[in-house]
Amino acid sequence: MTTVLKVNGVSRRVDATPETPLLYVLRDDLGLNGAKYGCGLGQCGACTVQLEKEAVFSCITPLAAVQNREVRTVEGLGTIDAMSPLQQAFVDEQAVQCGYCIAGMIMRAQALLDVNSSPDDETIRAHMMPNLCRCGTHQRILRAVRRAADSLAAGRRS
Numbered sequence: 001m002t003t004v005l006k007v008n009g010v011s012r013r014v015d016a017t018p019e020t021p022l023l024y025v026l027r028d029d030l031g032l033n034g035a036k037y038g039c040g041l042g043q044c045g046a047c048t049v050q051l052e053k054e055a056v057f058s059c060i061t062p063l064a065a066v067q068n069r070e071v072r073t074v075e076g077l078g079t080i081d082a083m084s085p086l087q088q089a090f091v092d093e094q095a096v097q098c099g100y101c102i103a104g105m106i107m108r109a110q111a112l113l114d115v116n117s118s119p120d121d122e123t124i125r126a127h128m129m130p131n132l133c134r135c136g137t138h139q140r141i142l143r144a145v146r147r148a149a150d151s152l153a154a155g156r157r158s
């Protein structure tokens with residue numbers, strides 16, 4: 001079956017069964033390897049992407065659920081030479097240890113900043129709760145999200 005979805009602003013056609021997890025489609029069919037396979041059960045967040053701006057676990061999101069909808073992955077945020085404010089904040093706070101969870105962390109944080117550009121620490125903490133980092137860098141990740149929010153606020157003032 002052919003499914004049409006929009007990924008990072010580009011319309012893509014995919015031939016796969018409707019129940020194929022979005023994560024497999026992104027990685028295997030579209031060559032977007034940012035989102036990672038961790039648990040495959042919606043329990044770790046390594047596979048997080050945005051679906052219509054909302055953070056979702058792509059490992060448990062079937063292809064049928066994204067027909068004609070907008071998906072954003074970490075590849076859609078910025079590049080190594082032109083990072084988004086959020087990606088830059090993760091670098092500046094050295095929030096990455098092994099890095100396996102980071103694409104998912106960034107996409108969950110982006111979903112928050114898209115609807116709330118100046119979240120307080122409690123809001124950031126609660127929003128990021130579903131995503132796990134086995135290296136234990138949560139404090140640095142929280143600082144990175146705070147830094148990104150501050151930098152977005154500074155951009156609005158200038």
Ligand code: FES
Pocket residue numbers: 036037038039040041042043044045046047048057058059060
């Ligand atoms: Fe999707 Fe763990 S791989 S939540």
